[in-house]
Amino acid sequence: MPAYPQSESRGSRPLTRVRDWLDERGRPAWIAAMVLGFIAFWPVGLAILGYMIWSKRMIGCSSKRRYRASYHAAPTGNMAFDAYREETLKRLEDEHTEFMTFLQKLREAKDKAEFDQFMEQRDKEKLDD
Secondary structure: OOOOOOOOOHHHHHHHHHHHHHHHHOHHHHHHHHHHHHHHOHHHHHHHHHHHHHOOOOOOHHHHHHHHHHHHOOOOOOHHHHHHHHHHHHHHHHHHHHHHHHHHHHHHHHHHHHHHHHHHHHHHHHHHO
16 A cells, blocks of 8 residues: 555545546646536536636646656657756756746835835825825
């Protein structure tokens, strides 16, 4: 019997397997499951839709994992090319991570500037009253 993390209850394993199965097939499978859920019993379809939105499956997160995994699988047999491919993919992933960090810092700076502007405006309004 496979070992499962303690945080995962025995009852959630079938749901986890279903989720993984749908993730392997991508967004169309999730949409089909949602439509079938609405046809069978509308609260099930609504629950699937809520889960898809909450877990960001509508954005295509699972397809990104599958996209990345497809490049790391199946070596070509040419060791030089495989090494070059892995090095290039690692460099691109590092650049992507750096860029996402940069974007997050930009968002934080924008949020801070907007908040500071709000506080200044609020303080100015208090002085005017």
